[in-house]
Every structure is written in C-alpha cells, then in structure tokens.
Amino acid sequence: MKFCPKCGSLLIPKEGKLECGCGYSETSTIKFREEIHPPKDIEVIDEATEHIGDTVIPIVCWNCGHRGVYFWMVQMRRADEPPTRFYKCRKCKKVWRSGK
Numbered sequence: 001m002k003f004c005p006k007c008g009s010l011l012i013p014k015e016g017k018l019e020c021g022c023g024y025s026e027t028s029t030i031k032f033r034e035e036i037h038p039p040k041d042i043e044v045i046d047e048a049t050e051h052i053g054d055t056v057i058p059i060v061c062w063n064c065g066h067r068g069v070y071f072w073m074v075q076m077r078r079a080d081e082p083p084t085r086f087y088k089c090r091k092c093k094k095v096w097r098s099g100k
Helices: none
Strands: 012-014 017-019 025-027 056-060 067-074 084-089 095-098
Antiparallel strands (some): 012 017, 017 025, 056 067, 084 095
C-alpha cells in the first residue's frame, strides 16, 4: 500500500498509475493481484435440497394446501434471540420461514 505524499490518503490503482482523490498521481510498475477464495464453512440451503431433517409436523402448506411439512430451526441471529424456523412442503417443495 502506498499513501499520497500531499494529503496522506490511500493511492488507488487506475490504468497503470496510482491516483489520489486530491489530484496527485504517479506511474507505477507494481502489479496488482487479487485472489478470492470462497468460505468453506457456509452451507447453502436451497429448494433443490430434498429436506434438512426428518421431522414432519401437521402444518398446512400456504402454497398448495398439502398437510405435512418438514421442519428445522437455524440460529440466524445472536444467541439471546429466538432461532428461525424453516418449513418445507413435502408435496410442492416450497420453503418458507418464520422468525416469531
């Protein structure tokens, strides 16, 4: 990282130069490289998932009217707040949640 000698702000790379918002710029031979690694501890829950748990409760699906949905809970917020309940219809596979 390089800083502007005039105002002390961070110099931003643009088109082979380092530029500052105050108007200062200098040519640079520095090559910039950015690597992005996806996090490994995040699990994505989508509608393609068959079901998370085997717990079935007798709630009527709001989408198709079928009685009986899969149910699971996830702690989405801080520990002093209640967990979010997820439901998935066994017939139409629609997923919805309730945080109350």
